[in-house]
Structures are given as C-alpha cells and as structure tokens.
Amino acid sequence: MFRTVLVAVDGSEISHRALEEALAVARAMQASVHAVHVVQTGVYPTMILNNLEPPDIAQQAVLDSLEREADEILADTDRRAAAAGLRITPHKRWGHPGAEIIALAQELSADLTVVGSHGRGRLDRLFLGSVSSYVVDHATSTVMVVRAGPTAQDHGR
Template sequence: MYQDVLIPTDGSDGTRRAIAHGLTIADRFDATVHALSVVPEGPLGTLESDEAERAAQRAVARVEADAQDDGLSVTTAVRRGVPHEEILDYADEQGVDLIIMGTQGRTGLDRVLVGSVTERLVRMADVPVVTVRLTDEIRIEDVEEATRLARETAEDAGHADVSIVGEPHRTSGSWIVNVETESGLIQVAVDAVSGDVRIAERGD
C-alpha cells in the first residue's frame, strides 16, 4: 500500500513517537523511509545559523540510524524555507504516499510552528497524513545522567580507555553521546524516555 513514507523531523522530543510509528509502518509495507528536516526561514522562522543547520542534520541522522537498525531503506534531506511548503514539495518530488508528523515540537515559538506545520499539512497534502502526539514523559533530562549511562554501557561492552568527546545533545527523544575508546570513536544513544542505551560504531 505504501512505498515511500516521509517523516519530517526537527529533532525535538515530540518527534520521537512519530519516528517510531513511521518506522513501524515502513517495516510493515517494506517501504522506503524519507527523513526530512526543514530549517525555517521567513519572519516567523528560526534565524539562519550554523547551529540550526547542524540540528537539522542531527535530526535526520537519528531517523537514518533507527531505520538502518530496523533493516529499512532510508534517504535523508535537509532543506531551508517555509516548513510546510518544503515538506509538500519534497513529498511531490519524491512520490511520497504517506506523511507521518508529530504534533509537538520544542518549547516556545518552535512548538507553535510545529503545530501550525502539522495543521497545514493535514489540510493541504494530497496524500494521507498521520499525526502522532507525544504522550511519553521524558525521564532522563540531565546531561550528566545520560553521560554516565553512555560511559557505563561502553565499558560493559568491553571498551577500554573510555572518554566523552564534546557535549552530548538530545535529538528526537534520545541523548547522543560521542565516546572515544581504544578502538576508535563510537556513538551511544540513550533513550530519554525508557533509559535504553544503544551503541553504534561511527565511520567518521
């Protein structure tokens, strides 16, 4: 029924359940996952900055990693512009037949924008739009707790000379911690809701 599933994401905690839902549907229909993040521009959008671009890249990378872990085909894209317009254009260009969108974004203005984007997609899209609301409570909000779990997991997995590289960040409901070990750099994802920890080898 569905061959191409689009998951727009801004990397906020509110996208966590939408991503999980989208991957489940893609797995059910053996569909390709499309992860898209839009850096907003315009009077109500986020000001252009390197950090906004990096956040968007991290957001789609999180979806890509989860999709690959599930054995799914995935493609990622980051665009700049008016979010709902860019999402609709992308869906048309790529022949997307289902869009899955969270209804909550970050706090403040971004949260208002994400709600507005979802509403406009529901009204304007030519394909079905599934909306998913965040209901899980974020339990691990402290960076020190996420770092501790990442370090312990790396050590329990047999890695030695473990040290944290850079500042951990949270995207799509997970803390992402870069860890240097005797065998190279690894990335540890700590689920901020469940506390589950997953290690992914990094190639860069």
C-alpha cells in the same frame, strides 16, 4: 498500500515517536522511508540563502549553527532507523516547514506523510502544531499525525 513514506523530524520527542510510527508502517508495507528536516527561515535568512545579500559574520554563524543542528538531527534519525533495521533517505530543506514538507512529499510521490502533532515551539505544545496543521490542510496524500503517547512498539506492532 504505502510504497513511499515521508517523515518530518525536528529532534523533538514527538518527532522521535513519528519516526517510530513511520518505520513501523514502512516495515509492514515494505515501503521506502524518507526523513526530512526543515530549517525554518524568515524572509531575511531566505534572502541570504538565495544570495540576494551576503551574510555578515554573525549571520553566517547562525546559518552555520542551523546547518550543524540539521545535520545532527538527520544523523540521529539515520541511527534510529538503522537500529530498527531499516534504511532512510535523509533530506534537508530550508524555508517554511509545512510548505517544504508538502513540496518534498509531492516530489517523492509519497503515499504517506508522517508528522508529529507539535514541534519544538512552546505554543505548539498547546494546540495541534502549525506545521502539522499546514501539512494536513495542504497534503494531496494520506497524512498521519502522531500525538504524544504510546507508539507502534508499545502496541506490539
């Protein structure tokens, strides 16, 4: 029995499918749903975010753009959940996507973490994505990896 479901979203078609599957499980189990979007950062943006170095105008513009994109993705996720008759709790994180997904899953005591098989990167489309692979390797609870193809709605669940 799943009580708390966490789904990772990045705005890609596969993450929309992952959300659909997470919502189907949540509905069937009467579980709460949390959605996380992680803004991937490298060392330098992380230093800026941790106030180790003030950003210049160009860097701040990039950070602002990433922030807006994250907000848009989470707002779209909320709309999709509402259309399915469910409510989600959104979470925005900055850092390594896999590590942040695992950390949030542990903080929430999530019983199930749902991720897409690949994200928005080109190489991720060829193999099991590095984020989903990281989550599978490091999760302490059940992980559902959603591949491209039919969704729960297509199966009549």
